[in-house]
Amino acid sequence: MKPLAFIASGAVFGFLLSMARATDAAAIVGMFRLTDLHLFGVIGSAIATAALGIALLKRSGARTASGEAIALAPKPYHRAVVVGGVIFGLGWGLSATCPGTALAQLGEGKLYALPTIGGILLGTWIQQRLAPRAAVAPARSC
Amino acid sequence: MQNWPFWIAGMALGAFVPLFAWTSGKLLGISSGYAEACALHKPAGSERWKLWFALGLPLGGLAATLARGEGEVASTSAALVEHFHVGNAGQYLLLALGGLLVGYGSRTAGGCTSGHSIVGIALGAKSSLVATIGFMLGGFAATWLLIALAGARA
Structure with missing residues (x-):
């Protein structure tokens, strides 16, 4: 696929995140306060639907529409997942935003996504500078 | 709509x-x-x-x-101001610091809420399930810490 097709795909995903209220900081704070369970339902039904779709893809030979192989290998487990996961979660709670929703927020006209996006870029950059020394595998996907 | x-x-x-x-x-x-x-x-x-x-x-x-x-x-995250009783400066600090941790953490864990929590779990990956449990634990901890701090200042 060409860059434009990926941009269009990202736009669809951003639209869905927004319609799911995943870009709504109140919904994220409400999820962690257990006062608004909407996003638990979104995430749960998304996982179930994605798992069903992936199972169908596998059954049909894991090929794209044009016949190429799809890489469906899960990410390997390593201990950094635990530490990184908790660090990510702390940031998720502080900012009530995650990497995808911050970008969609910007398109919604929420300018306060700018410090979040700047922070994510800086954190990504620092991790990549420290990764070899910290012996953490610089993971490649998402 | x-x-x-x-x-x-x-x-x-x-x-x-x-x-x-x-x-x-x-x-x-x-x-x-x-x-x-x-x-x-x-x-x-x-x-x-x-x-x-x-x-x-x-x-x-x-x-x-x-x-x-x-x-x-909008230049103000109303939810942060309302729930955590922060002013404008405090709000931007939370957003920037939170973003920093999100960036560092997601690259350390090898994924975020989309790549791990939705795609990875749907693939049946242990790494993604563990990462997502970490995401949730961290999210609950940060949220309730901020609420406690807001209460202590009130």
């Missing part, structure tokens, strides 16, 4: 994952798009598409805002 009920939104997001894989041959993820943005000075490799995908997200947010008939520009 109103926002969708959780199950419609969830099913649409979930269905997008295999549809994107079927058309592009790739598993979607966002946090690695930020890594690509940090690697712009290097020649484009096989991961450059992740940057393009990430750059599409704001367009989708704009489309959803227009579909809902909204469109006002």
